[in-house]
Amino acid sequence: MNLISDLLTKITQNKGRIDPFSLQFRLTVGIIGASVLSFGGVAIWTTWTTYQILIDSHKQNIIYLTDRLPRDVELYSEMIPVDIGLRRAINNVTSPNLLIWARAPDGSVLAQAETLKTERASQIVAAVDSLPWLPTKPQSSWINGSYLLLSSEPLAINGTRIGKLYIAQDITRDQARFLGLIRSLSLVNLLAILALAMAIASYIRRSLQPLREMSQMTQVISVDDLGQAQLQLDSAPSEVTDLAQTFNTMLSRLSDSWTQQREFVSNVSHELRTPLTIVHGYLQSMQRRSQNLTEAQQEALDIAAVETERIIRLLQDLLDLARADSGYLHLSWEPIDLASLLREVASMADPFSSHTIQVEIERLDAHGSGAESIHVKADRSRLRQVLINLIDNAVKYSEPHTPVTLRLHQFDEFVALQVSDRGCGIDLPHQTRIFERFYRVDEARSRSTGGSGLGLSIVKTLVEGMGGSITVRSKLGEGSVFTVTLPNPSVKL
Numbered sequence: 506m507n508l509i510s511d512l513l514t515k516i517t518q519n520k521g522r523i524d525p526f527s528l529q530f531r532l533t534v535g536i537i538g539a540s541v542l543s544f545g546g547v548a549i550w551t552t553w554t555t556y557q558i559l560i561d562s563h564k565q566n567i568i569y570l571t572d573r574l575p576r577d578v579e580l581y582s583e584m585i586p587v588d589i590g591l592r593r594a595i596n597n598v599t600s601p602n603l604l605i606w607a608r609a610p611d612g613s614v615l616a617q618a619e620t621l622k623t624e625r626a627s628q629i630v631a632a633v634d635s636l637p638w639l640p641t642k643p644q645s646s647w648i649n650g651s652y653l654l655l656s657s658e659p660l661a662i663n664g665t666r667i668g669k670l671y672i673a674q675d676i677t678r679d680q681a682r683f684l685g686l687i688r689s690l691s692l693v694n695l696l697a698i699l700a701l702a703m704a705i706a707s708y709i710r711r712s713l714q715p716l717r718e719m720s721q722m723t724q725v726i727s728v729d730d731l732g733q734a735q736l737q738l739d740s741a742p743s744e745v746t747d748l749a750q751t752f753n754t755m756l757s758r759l760s761d762s763w764t765q766q767r768e769f770v771s772n773v774s775h776e777l778r779t780p781l782t783i784v785h786g787y788l789q790s791m792q793r794r795s796q797n798l799t800e801a802q803q804e805a806l807d808i809a810a811v812e813t814e815r816i817i818r819l820l821q822d823l824l825d826l827a828r829a830d831s832g833y834l835h836l837s838w839e840p841i842d843l844a845s846l847l848r849e850v851a852s853m854a855d856p857f858s859s860h861t862i863q864v865e866i867e868r869l870d871a872h873g874s875g876a877e878s879i880h881v882k883a884d885r886s887r888l889r890q891v892l893i894n895l896i897d898n899a900v901k902y903s904e905p906h907t908p909v910t911l912r913l914h915q916f917d918e919f920v921a922l923q924v925s926d927r928g929c930g931i932d933l934p935h936q937t938r939i940f941e942r943f944y945r946v947d948e949a950r951s952r953s954t955g956g957s958g959l960g961l962s963i964v965k966t967l968v969e970g971m972g973g974s975i976t977v978r979s980k981l982g983e984g985s986v987f988t989v990t991l992p993n994p995s996v997k998l
C-alpha cells in the first residue's frame with residue numbers, strides 16, 4: 506500500500522506541466538482548432554446569408570415600388586392631375602423608413618412623401634441630391650450617418666418622361682439590430698466553443714491518464730518494487746487496459762527473473778566461497794613454510810594469496826548484498842559507544858596506512874553531556890565494516906600522507922559520522938551513482954586499487970538496514986566527505 510501511495514505521490518508531482526509535444530496537447534489543440542473553424546465557419550456563413558436575405562428583401566421591395574408607382578399614377582391620372590396623383594401614389598406606399606420623392610428634369614420637386622418633412626429626412630435628401638451619380642438598381646450606401654438602399658429611376662407616365670423617381674430605404678436600424686445579433690451569436694459561439702474545449706480537454710486527459718501513469722511508474726519503479734507494482738486501470742479504454750495488462754505481466758516476469766538472478770548470485774557466491782577459503786588457507790600455510798622456494802615461486806605464491814583474498818572478499822560482499830536483497834541480512838542490535846568505536850577503527854587502520862587517521866569528536870550536544878558519551882543502537886561489526894570501507898576508500902583515493910579525518914557530531918534527531926579525505930574528489934554527475942552496484946568512476950584506477958565497485962553499495966545497504974542514511978559531499982581535486990547519519994537513540998546509556 507505504501508509503495509502504491511509513494512508511486513502516486515511521485516506521479517502527481519509531475520502534474521500541471523504542459524508539454525506541447527504530448528498527444529494530449531496535440532489532440533486537444535487539434536480538436537479545439539477544428540471546432541473553432543467549423544463553428545466559426547457555420548456562424549459566419551449563417552450571418553452572411555441572413556444579412557443577404559435581409560438586404561435582398563429590401564431591394565425587391567424598392568424594385569417593386571419603382572415598377573408599381575408609375576402604374577398607380579397612370580390610374581390616378583384618369584381622375585386627377587398627374588402631380589396630385591403622383592403625391593397620392595407616393596404617400597400610399599411610403600413608410601417611416603422609406604423616403605420617396607420625384608424631381609422634374611429641371612430639378613424641381615414634383616412630389617414627395619410626407620415622411621420627408623422631418624429634418625433628418627431633409628438632410629438625407631439633400632445629401633442624396635448632391636451625389637454626382639446615382640444607381641438605377643438599388644444599392645447600399647453610407648450617407649450622412651445613415652445606412653441607405655438607394656435607387657433613382659426615370660419616371661414615365663403614359664409614355665411621357667416627366668422626371669426621376671428617387672427611393673431611399675433607411676436600413677440603419679435593421680443594420681444595428683443585425684450587428685447586435687452577430688455580436689450575441691459570436692458570444693454564444695465563443696461560450697459554446699469554450700465549454701466544448703474544456704469538455705474535450707478533460708475527456709482526452711482522462712483517456713490518456715493511464716498511459717501517463719504507466720510511463721511515470723516506469724520512471725520511478727526500482728527493482729525492489731517490481732514484485733508489488735501493478736497498474737490498476739479499470740475505467741480506462743480497452744486498448745489501454747490491454748497494454749496495462751501486458752505491462753503488469755512484464756513487471757511480474759522481470760520480478761521473477763530478478764529473484765532468480767539474486768538466488769543465482771547468492772548460491773554461486775556461497776558455493777565458491779568455501780573452497781576458495783580452503784585454497785587461501787593452504788596458500789597462507791605455504792607462505793609460512795616457504796624457505797625452499799625460489800624468488801619467482803615466492804612472488805607467484807604471494808600474488809595467488811592476495812588475489813584469492815580479494816575474490817573471497819568480493820564473494821562475501823555479493824553474499825551480503827544478496828542477503829540484504831532478500832531481507833535476510835541479520836543484524837545484532839546493541840548499544841554502541843561511537844567515540845570508542847571510531848578510535849578503535851582508526852587505530853586498526855592507522856598502522857597499515859601511509860595516511861594519518863585523525864579522530865575528531867565534536868561536543869555539539871546542547872545538554873552539555875558531551876559527545877564522548879554518544880551511543881547509538883546498531884550492529885557493531887556491521888558499523889565497523891561501514892567505517893572500514895569508507896576509510897579504505899579515503900585512503901585508496903587520496904595521496905599518501907594526506908590526512909583522513911573521522912568526525913562525530915550529535916544533533917537532536919540524529920548522530921552523524923563523517924569520513925573525510927583530501928583526495929581526488931568525485932565529480933558531481935558521479936556522486937549520485939557511486940552507491941550503485943559495480944559503479945566505478947575511474948575503472949583503471951579502481952582496478953589498480955583492487956576495487957570492485959561494490960564497497961559503497963554495501964555501505965549504503967548496511968546503513969539503511971540500521972535505519973540511517975549516507976550522503977557524499979565532494980569537489981574534484983579537493984577531497985570528499987562521506988556522512989553517515991544514524992537515528993539519535995532516546996536510549997542514552
Ligand code: ADP
Binds near residue numbers: 899903926951955958
Ligand atoms: P571501489 O571498490 O571501486 O572503491 P566503491 O563502491 O567503494 O568501489 O566506490 C565506488 C567509486 O566511488 C570508486 O570506484 C571511486 O571512483 C569512487 N570513490 C569512492 N570513495 C571515494 C573517495 N573517498 N574519493 C574519491 N572517489 C571515491
